[in-house]
Amino acid sequence: MALQITDSTLKDVLNTDKLVVIDFWAEWCGPCKMVGPIIEQIAEEYKDKIVVGKVDVDNNDEATSKYGIRNIPTVLFIKNGQVVDKVVGAGPKNLFTEKIDKLI
Numbered sequence: 576m577a578l579q580i581t582d583s584t585l586k587d588v589l590n591t592d593k594l595v596v597i598d599f600w601a602e603w604c605g606p607c608k609m610v611g612p613i614i615e616q617i618a619e620e621y622k623d624k625i626v627v628g629k630v631d632v633d634n635n636d637e638a639t640s641k642y643g644i645r646n647i648p649t650v651l652f653i654k655n656g657q658v659v660d661k662v663v664g665a666g667p668k669n670l671f672t673e674k675i676d677k678l679i
Contacts, residue, residue, distance in 0.1 A: 577618040578628035582637035595653040606665040
């Protein structure tokens, strides 16, 4: 299950040497509803290899502005505190897993 990340927990989540995958989303966003189940599958399949989380952009202004999120869904791939890749918009599961496999 993906972690629910908030402004106050983001720093702790990023404090790892694992790849961190964060889905920026909102309840009212149609494409986010397509990406959400994919992110949950990835969280389960890669649970021992990476950290997967979700940030609700409506409730977490600091995290959203820190990464300059303008469109959702946006999925960031963060390694050692740095964004190393991202996907803006909905896409198939393999789009995400291919990026993860290259980065871990």
